[in-house]
Amino acid sequence: MKKIMTFPMGGVHPPDSKEYSNSFSIRNAPIPSLAVIPMQQHMGAPAECLVNVGDKVEEGMLIGKSTGYFSANVHSSIPGTVKDIQEIYLPTGMKSKVVLIELEGEFRKPGSKSDDWRSASPKDLLDKIVNMGIVGLGGATFPTHIKYNLKPEVKLEYFVVNGVECEPFLTCDHRLMLEKTNEILEGIEIINKIMNPQDIYIGIEKNKPDALAVFEQTIGAKGLPFKVMPLKVKYPQGDEKQLLKALIGREVPSGGLPLDIGAVVSNVGTVFAIYEAVCLNKPLIERIVTVSGTAVKTPSNLKVRIGTKIGDLIDECNGVSKKPGKIIVGGPMMGFATADLNAPVTKGTSGVLVLSVREANLAGELTCIQCGKCVAACPLGLNPTTLYKLVDHGLYEEAKAESLFDCKECGCCAFVCPSHIPLVQGMRLGKFMVKKQKVK
Amino acid sequence: METKNNLLISTSPHIHSPISTTKIMWIVALCLLPAGVWGVFNFGINSLFIVLASVVSALLTEFIITRLLGRFTLLDGSAFLTGLLIGYNMPPDIPAFIPVLASVFAIAVVKQTFGGLGRNFMNPALAGRVFALFCWTEDMTRWSPSMLSASDAFTGATPLSQGPAEFLSKSGSYLDLFLGNISGCIGEVSVLLLLVGAAVLFLLRIITWEIPAAYIGTFIVFAWVFGGLTDGGGFFRGDVLFHTLSGGLMLGAFFMATDMVTSPLTRKGMIIFGVGCGFFTFIIRFLGGLPEGVSLAIILMNITVPLINKFSKPVKFGLVRDNNNEAGK
Numbered sequence: 001m002k003k004i005m006t007f008p009m010g011g012v013h014p015p016d017s018k019e020y021s022n023s024f025s026i027r028n029a030p031i032p033s034l035a036v037i038p039m040q041q042h043m044g045a046p047a048e049c050l051v052n053v054g055d056k057v058e059e060g061m062l063i064g065k066s067t068g069y070f071s072a073n074v075h076s077s078i079p080g081t082v083k084d085i086q087e088i089y090l091p092t093g094m095k096s097k098v099v100l101i102e103l104e105g106e107f108r109k110p111g112s113k114s115d116d117w118r119s120a121s122p123k124d125l126l127d128k129i130v131n132m133g134i135v136g137l138g139g140a141t142f143p144t145h146i147k148y149n150l151k152p153e154v155k156l157e158y159f160v161v162n163g164v165e166c167e168p169f170l171t172c173d174h175r176l177m178l179e180k181t182n183e184i185l186e187g188i189e190i191i192n193k194i195m196n197p198q199d200i201y202i203g204i205e206k207n208k209p210d211a212l213a214v215f216e217q218t219i220g221a222k223g224l225p226f227k228v229m230p231l232k233v234k235y236p237q238g239d240e241k242q243l244l245k246a247l248i249g250r251e252v253p254s255g256g257l258p259l260d261i262g263a264v265v266s267n268v269g270t271v272f273a274i275y276e277a278v279c280l281n282k283p284l285i286e287r288i289v290t291v292s293g294t295a296v297k298t299p300s301n302l303k304v305r306i307g308t309k310i311g312d313l314i315d316e317c318n319g320v321s322k323k324p325g326k327i328i329v330g331g332p333m334m335g336f337a338t339a340d341l342n343a344p345v346t347k348g349t350s351g352v353l354v355l356s357v358r359e360a361n362l363a364g365e366l367t368c369i370q371c372g373k374c375v376a377a378c379p380l381g382l383n384p385t386t387l388y389k390l391v392d393h394g395l396y397e398e399a400k401a402e403s404l405f406d407c408k409e410c411g412c413c414a415f416v417c418p419s420h421i422p423l424v425q426g427m428r429l430g431k432f433m434v435k436k437q438k439v440k
Numbered sequence: 441m442e443t444k445n446n447l448l449i450s451t452s453p454h455i456h457s458p459i460s461t462t463k464i465m466w467i468v469a470l471c472l473l474p475a476g477v478w479g480v481f482n483f484g485i486n487s488l489f490i491v492l493a494s495v496v497s498a499l500l501t502e503f504i505i506t507r508l509l510g511r512f513t514l515l516d517g518s519a520f521l522t523g524l525l526i527g528y529n530m531p532p533d534i535p536a537f538i539p540v541l542a543s544v545f546a547i548a549v550v551k552q553t554f555g556g557l558g559r560n561f562m563n564p565a566l567a568g569r570v571f572a573l574f575c576w577t578e579d580m581t582r583w584s585p586s587m588l589s590a591s592d593a594f595t596g597a598t599p600l601s602q603g604p605a606e607f608l609s610k611s612g613s614y615l616d617l618f619l620g621n622i623s624g625c626i627g628e629v630s631v632l633l634l635l636v637g638a639a640v641l642f643l644l645r646i647i648t649w650e651i652p653a654a655y656i657g658t659f660i661v662f663a664w665v666f667g668g669l670t671d672g673g674g675f676f677r678g679d680v681l682f683h684t685l686s687g688g689l690m691l692g693a694f695f696m697a698t699d700m701v702t703s704p705l706t707r708k709g710m711i712i713f714g715v716g717c718g719f720f721t722f723i724i725r726f727l728g729g730l731p732e733g734v735s736l737a738i739i740l741m742n743i744t745v746p747l748i749n750k751f752s753k754p755v756k757f758g759l760v761r762d763n764n765n766e767a768g769k
Contacts, residue, residue: 009754009755009757012457014455014457015455168455241757241758245757251757251758252758253758253759254756254757254758254759256758324447325446325447325448326447326448326449326450326454327447328454330452332452332453332454332455333452333453333454333455334452334453335452335454336452337447337448337449337450337451337452337454338447338449339447339448339449353454355454359455360447360448360454361448362448362450363456363460366460366461366462366516366557366558367555367556367557367558367559368558369461369464369557369558369700369701370558370700370701370702370703370705371464371700372700372703372704372705372706372710375705375706375754376706376707378754379757380756380757380758381754381755381756381757381759382754382756383705383753383754385705386705403756406756406757406758409452411452411453414452414453414456415453415455415456415457416457416459418459418460418461418463418464419460419461419558420456420460422450422451424451424452424453425450425451428451
């Protein structure tokens with residue numbers, strides 16, 4: 001029996017609510033008749049739009065070119081005609097240029113699998129990742145090529161595959177691990193070739209025993225040198241900082257990257273996308289989205305083309321079973337609420353959740369009673385109540401001095417707060433105001 | 441789906457743990473009830489009147505003041521809890537105006553002056569009790585005998601004012617102390633029922649182990665090492681069991697020192713706080729002029745909480761520890 005690990009500080013145990021959708025196989029969502037493809041689907045600079053209204057595009061054609069190093073390519077998810085180019089607000093609150101593509105013409109025939117990568121150079125493979133627009137699919141959408149582009153003198157110690165999926169409700173990574181085990185393992189081999197780490201860990205929480213078993217089995221059968229690591233169920237273990245603390249006992253320094261402690265982390269979805277990009281020459285134009293929540297009639301795990309409207313996905317799941325109170329893009333702890341059913345699925349959309357009115361209604365806010373639950377829950381050792389008060393009083397610089405910018409908005413503090421204080425909102429406001437004052 | 445909707449937009453997280461401040465207050469009050477019922481059985485119906493007087497006056501004071509401020513806060517349970525605790529901290533046959541004034545002082549001066557729930561810097565109930573103790577010392581230290589006690593408790597002196605030797609030879613046993621067949625304040629006598637209530641609070645994770653453990657632990661150590669000097673036994677001869685079971689220690693350690701508003705934020709801070717409470721309870725009880733020190737000790741430590749918070753900040757992730765050590769504890 002392996003030691004079951006977890007991170008020591010903070011964390012919460014929300015009900016994982018995976019039972020709504022974790023037994024349903026991934027199925028294809030309908031092809032959108034109109035794909036809405038944002039140029040900003042990743043962290044960093046938006047892609048530069050390469051098409052004009054009226055242009056014919058093919059499936060998988062490059063329509064947004066990465067602008068500089070900290071950016072990513074964007075491809076068309078369907079064949080068709082560019083109908084319009086607009087600026088819209090995405091559920092994340094970011095404004096982005098979007099390309100509207102009307103479905104028309106032929107789909108690409110799926111190419112046969114190629115094993116050429118085994119003889120390719122790491123540089124070529126990295127270029128492939130850049131070209132295919134691969135970004136982290138866990139939610140942060142950090143451009144993958146930046147993570148993998150190590151300086152020649154750097155010797156990577158650990159590559160960690162993140163199969164934790166600690167957000168309640170979401171099961172897209174879980175299903176992917178069960179159904180595409182071989183593909184994910186081949187993806188890891190590709191990454192192994194690019195970065196050549198000393199150790200490769202696959203971290204999976206104990207609430208997915210079937211995924212743990214299938215990975216153990218397949219890795220054993222193939223004789224691959226990867227280690228499957230069972231983890232205790234605790235939110236936010238899927239965050240790379242907490243995951244690395246749990247697996248290798250090191251802490252990513254404040255403001256630093258995992259690479260600073262000799263590790264790189266990628267989500268299983270990203271690994272699968274890399275496999276498809278390298279072996280099938282397929283750009284990142286599809287992803288798995290969990291459609292779930294207490295108010296969805298048929299919770300599902302769908303394979304969705306980027307640019308599909310979230311309203312169409314809910315329709316595909318037979319609509320709602322009770323009056324919806326809130327629609328969340330992403331998970332319930334860190335996702336974004338939206339009222340726009342025309343909002344598109346982007347590379348970072350891991351889930352679309354519909355909550356009933358009863359669950360959506362917020363309890364009234366009371367005053368802070370200094371209970372310290374938020375302090376105990378913070379996985380980063382911050383003092384959320386004090387930070388919130390500083391921000392509330394407009395003392396933004398003081399909040400910054402109390403490490404406001406270390407906060408990653410995981411939501412543990414607001415989850416446990418008995419007075420229902422919107423702590424995460426306070427942190428976001430504080431960060432926004434500090435940045436705004438700097439611009440002035 | 442139709443596009444016109446009444447969907448709610450808010451920041452994450454979109455789910456919440458089921459606990460709430462209001463629930464916490466009412467659950468604590470519920471957990472205190474058994475000990476109070478025992479008090480009423482033990483001391484007679486007049487003690488029920490005392491408890492009700494303090495609860496009603498606390499609620500009324502809170503209502504009037506918040507009404508003037510254009511708010512309504514009675515349902516959050518905090519004023520009820522304060523009134524209940526003041527009632528529990530009164531001798532059973534005290535004139536009723538004293539608990540009433542103590543409640544008014546607690547709510548009007550200690551709680552609302554500083555902004556109401558969450559902003560008071562000391563426990564209002566304890567402040568009310570100490571206010572009464574200093575204003576009407578004689579009434580606050582005149583004890584009526586326990587009606588359930590087997591012995592002929594003619595004086596009605598509390599175990600603490602008698603001291604362990606006299607109590608155990610004349611008035612009762614350790615079991616009487618544990619069950620509450622003794623004289624004392626209405627709500628503090630039954631250690632058993634207070635522990636039952638505290639156990640529920642532990643199970644519901646409303647209180648954590650740090651403060652009670654540090655408080656009682658520190659007190660036990662000091663009482664054991666030095667307690668014998670004043671009680672007549674010498675070093676390491678203190679009657680730990682007697683001192684732990686008597687007075688308001690259990691009520692204080694589990695229900696009043698753990699008051700979230702007036703205790704530190706972090707685990708480290710809570711332990712420092714508990715140790716301080718235990719130390720000062722020992723000092724006042726054994727060396728001070730008063731027979732009991734729990735309320736003053738907790739109030740004293742309440743005042744130091746901002747200082748404790750300042751020096752017991754949580755250790756930030758990724759700042760201090762050496763990353764080359766595989767310290768994955």
